[in-house]
Amino acid sequence: MGVAAIKEYSFESADRLENFHGNQLLYIGWDQHLLFCSPFCLPFPPNMRFGDIIDKVLPGVFGYHPDFAKIDWSKVEWLKSSQPWQPDFNKTLAELGLKHKDVLRFRTPGLTGIKGSAS
Amino acid sequence: MDMKVGKKKLGLKEKYQHMTRGLGWETTYQSMDDVFPFVKYEGIKIHDWDKWEDPFRLTMDAYWKYQAEKERKLYAIIDAYAQNNGHLNVTDARYLNAIKLFLNGISPLEYMAHRGFAMTGRQFPGVGARVACLMQSLDEIRHAQTQIHSLSNYNKYYNGFHEYRHMLERVWYLSVPRSFFDDAVTAGPFEFMVAIGFSFEYVLTNLLFVPFVSGAAYNGDMGTMTFGFSAQSDEARHMTLGLEVIKFVLEQDPDNLPIVQQWIDKWTWRGYRVLTLVGMMMDYMLPKRIMSWKEAWEVYFEENGGALFKDLARYGIRPPKWLDQIEQDKDHISHQAWATFYNYAAACNFHTWIPTDDELDWLSQKYPNSFDKYYRPRLEHWREEAKKGNRFYNKTLPMLCQTCQIPMIFTEPGDPTQICYREVDYKDNKYHFCSDGCKEIFEHEPEKYIQAWLPVHQIYQGNCFEEGVDPTAEGFDPLSAVLDYYHLAQGRDNLDFEGSEDQKNFEAWRGMATKNAA
Numbered sequence: 001m002g003v004a005a006i007k008e009y010s011f012e013s014a015d016r017l018e019n020f021h022g023n024q025l026l027y028i029g030w031d032q033h034l035l036f037c038s039p040f041c042l043p044f045p046p047n048m049r050f051g052d053i054i055d056k057v058l059p060g061v062f063g064y065h066p067d068f069a070k071i072d073w074s075k076v077e078w079l080k081s082s083q084p085w086q087p088d089f090n091k092t093l094a095e096l097g098l099k100h101k102d103v104l105r106f107r108t109p110g111l112t113g114i115k116g117s118a119s
Numbered sequence: 120m121d122m123k124v125g126k127k128k129l130g131l132k133e134k135y136q137h138m139t140r141g142l143g144w145e146t147t148y149q150s151m152d153d154v155f156p157f158v159k160y161e162g163i164k165i166h167d168w169d170k171w172e173d174p175f176r177l178t179m180d181a182y183w184k185y186q187a188e189k190e191r192k193l194y195a196i197i198d199a200y201a202q203n204n205g206h207l208n209v210t211d212a213r214y215l216n217a218i219k220l221f222l223n224g225i226s227p228l229e230y231m232a233h234r235g236f237a238m239t240g241r242q243f244p245g246v247g248a249r250v251a252c253l254m255q256s257l258d259e260i261r262h263a264q265t266q267i268h269s270l271s272n273y274n275k276y277y278n279g280f281h282e283y284r285h286m287l288e289r290v291w292y293l294s295v296p297r298s299f300f301d302d303a304v305t306a307g308p309f310e311f312m313v314a315i316g317f318s319f320e321y322v323l324t325n326l327l328f329v330p331f332v333s334g335a336a337y338n339g340d341m342g343t344m345t346f347g348f349s350a351q352s353d354e355a356r357h358m359t360l361g362l363e364v365i366k367f368v369l370e371q372d373p374d375n376l377p378i379v380q381q382w383i384d385k386w387t388w389r390g391y392r393v394l395t396l397v398g399m400m401m402d403y404m405l406p407k408r409i410m411s412w413k414e415a416w417e418v419y420f421e422e423n424g425g426a427l428f429k430d431l432a433r434y435g436i437r438p439p440k441w442l443d444q445i446e447q448d449k450d451h452i453s454h455q456a457w458a459t460f461y462n463y464a465a466a467c468n469f470h471t472w473i474p475t476d477d478e479l480d481w482l483s484q485k486y487p488n489s490f491d492k493y494y495r496p497r498l499e500h501w502r503e504e505a506k507k508g509n510r511f512y513n514k515t516l517p518m519l520c521q522t523c524q525i526p527m528i529f530t531e532p533g534d535p536t537q538i539c540y541r542e543v544d545y546k547d548n549k550y551h552f553c554s555d556g557c558k559e560i561f562e563h564e565p566e567k568y569i570q571a572w573l574p575v576h577q578i579y580q581g582n583c584f585e586e587g588v589d590p591t592a593e594g595f596d597p598l599s600a601v602l603d604y605y606h607l608a609q610g611r612d613n614l615d616f617e618g619s620e621d622q623k624n625f626e627a628w629r630g631m632a633t634k635n636a637a
Contacts, residue, residue, distance in 0.1 A: 003564045004161050004307065013548045013569040015576045025579065027518040027551065029527075032536050035497055037459040038517040038526035039538060043579045061515045082540055101549040103518070103540060118536035119497035 017100040024093065026053075027103040028061070031079075032118040033111075035065055039103065050096055051089030067111040079105040138178040140169075143246035157242045161307040163379075164372035168245030171367055174359040175251060182254055186261065193265060193349040200342045201272045207632050208339040210406040212277075212625035213616055216469040217404040218270060218343055219279040221331055223468060224296045224396060226266040227287045231300040233259035235311050242308040248367075251360050255316075258353040265349060269342040276628075277621050278612045279468040286468060289583065290605050291574035292396075292460070294524045298571065299393050303386075305567075310382050312364045318386035321361035322427065324354060325419040326394055330401045330409060337407045369434040376435045381563070387439035388556035392523040398453035399460070402482065403474060411485035412453040421446075441556045444532040450489040451535055454482075455528045458497060462513035465598065468607055470616035473502040493535050510615055514598060516575040521550040521568055522557035529553045545569065 003009045017024060024046055029039030040061055044053065054073060062068045078085045081103060087096055098104075113119040129137065146154050158165070177185075199205075209215065233256050240252030267283075274280035287293050303314040332347030334340075368375050398412035410418075428438040461471045474482065479498065482490045501511055517526035531539045541552040545565045552558040561568045577583050581590055584600045602609055611620055 003566050006156065006160050009566055011566055011570050013546070014571060015569075015573065015580075016548060019580045021581065023579070025576070029518070029538055029540075031538070034455075034458070034493075034530075034536070034538070035500070035511075036513065037455065037462045038528045039540075040515045041518045041575050041579070042515070064511055064513075081542060099549070101551070103542065103549075103551060105540070113496075114500045115496040117493055117496040119493070119500065 024100040029105045031105050031107045033113050035119045046094040047092045049092055050087050071108050077107040139250045140246050155244045157307050161309050163309045163375050166371055171245050171247040173247045174363040175356050189349050196345045197269050197342055205341050207629050210338040212621050214338045214406050215277050217400050219469040222270045223283045226263055228296055228300050229259050229263035235304045239308040239311050255357055262350050265346045269346045282606045285606055294574050296393055298524050299389055313382040314386040316361035317365050319390050320357045322424055323390045330397050333409045334405045337409050384440040385560050388441055395452050395456045399456035402453040403457045413449045416449045447532050450486055454494040459528050465512040465613050468612050470619050472616040473498050519573050519575050520553035520557050522561050527553050
């Protein structure tokens with residue numbers, strides 16, 4: 001670990017939390033729906049209620065997909081850092097222990113993308 | 120009175136000796152270590168710079184003559200092309216987007232290569248290596264200039280060519296080629312030589328230049344074809360230098376092998392990631408295709424590269440890491456990249472579109488294992504939606520890979536339905552990667568990559584708006600503010616090809632050249 005350098009080489013992360021004006025970054029990906037080419041990066045205040053992200057933010061992000069309207073959020077499977085994870089929609093990001101630059105994925109069993117192509 | 124008159128002219132061998140090796144000396148007022156401060160810290164051990172075999176056998180005076188001749192021929196053709204409205208002879212106006220990608224993404228790298236070789240040449244105590252780097256440095260600035268001159272002709276008529284310099288440092292996708300080269304020029308001189316001289320110029324260069332230059336020839340773009348050919352004889356010299364460096368370094372000391380191997384692994388992977396853009400260009404952006412990305416990879420990397428690494432095995436070098444993943448990826452990455460630019464066409468300086476039926480069939484035929492199953496349904500869905508006036512423009516910013524800076528579009532090896540996620544915790548922060556390759560490169564030098572200027576994060580930090588813009592003002596439109604910062608005109612430089620100004624102008628002007636006025 002480290003860098004081959006002619007003198008001491010140490011820097012702060014360009015993306016540390018304090019650079020985001022009170023927000024933290026949360027990455028969200030919808031598995032098997034690659035119509036969206038990659039997961040998304042979104043800034044939220046730590047006191048944002050998780051359910052508000054589902055209700056108020058995700059429709060604008062994923063709503064273009066015909067599967068989106070069919071999602072039953074009570075059956076959605078969540079992964080945090082690719083490990084199973086259970087959110088409480090009434091808690092805030094901070095209360096759920098979500099940190100800056102955490103990554104969430106959600107899976108929607110039965111919804112397999114455009115013509116079952118995972119698109 | 121008898122006077123001894125020296126020979127008027129030096130013999131070739133003497134001249135070569137005087138004008139290369141004879142130019143160096145051991146310094147005495149200052150220590151050699153102070154004069155060449157970067158040559159040891161990377162851990163590479165060189166015992167005898169005189170063992171360097173000059174790969175070109177060329178002296179500077181001859182170099183200028185050769186290059187001047189090439190320039191004369193090139194500019195004669197470029198002038199004729201411009202005067203005859205050669206731009207109207209390209210296959211169709213979609214082709215212009217391939218050369219927008221080239222001017223914006225590749226030509227600035229030629230300039231960076233010029234700087235890199237100048238820096239590297241300055242740092243090498245061996246004169247042979249220094250002169251070779253000097254020539255390559257000059258070649259690279261010539262390539263940057265000839266490309267800019269050739270393509271400036273298109274800037275008179277079409278959009279998206281206007282500010283490649285400005286955009287390189289700002290537009291999201293251009294951070295991919297830019298950070299690739301910044302990584303190389305901020306390394307030491309030996310790593311730079313392995314990164315650019317060997318991995319890029321030797322191993323991967325055919326995958327960059329052949330597709331663009333042949334693509335130009337196939338699509339009636341004489342201007343681009345001509346600068347490609349003019350550069351070709353220089354490229355042959357660059358490849359020889361890249362290979363000579365590897366052999367020289369490995370022969371000098373056995374301790375150099377693991378360092379060089381790690382660089383080859385890193386830079387083959389880094390270069391391969393940048394070439395995703397070329398794969399997309401070949402499969403989607405050339406109205407008249409040359410070959411598929413997959414075919415090009417098989418010929419230029421698997422066959423030619425395979426032979427090269429067989430040859431290097433006697434030095435202890437093995438083929439680069441992650442080739443098993445690359446082997447699986449070749450059915451996918453060009454489609455994943457085009458989908459990305461289709462998604463983000465609102466924030467881009469070239470146009471995207473859905474391929475025609477013939478072109479979709481061509482892709483099905485070239486990619487029997489992947490296209491119909493994973494990608495065709497996606498494209499056809501988008502086409503249907505666009506017909507209904509609902510063309511998809513993704514307005515939410517993507518998650519990026521910390522190392523290659525490409526959005527996280529690549530799928531798990533062996534599962535094209537699943538995005539590949541990798542992450543590392545380093546000093547209280549989390550970092551995300553598109554692949555094992557990018558993750559391992561980060562882990563080797565985390566302090567370097569935590570400084571990455573990731574466009575998405577920079578936008579959210581408020582660093583990508585013009586001065587005086589207030590992101591907290593009512594009605595603030597972030598996309599429009601970012602386009603201003605990029606110097607992109609909404610509705611002219613971006614969005615779908617269908618309905619674009621380029622499309623309309625090209626049709627009207629070609630019509631004037633081939634039809635009578637009504």
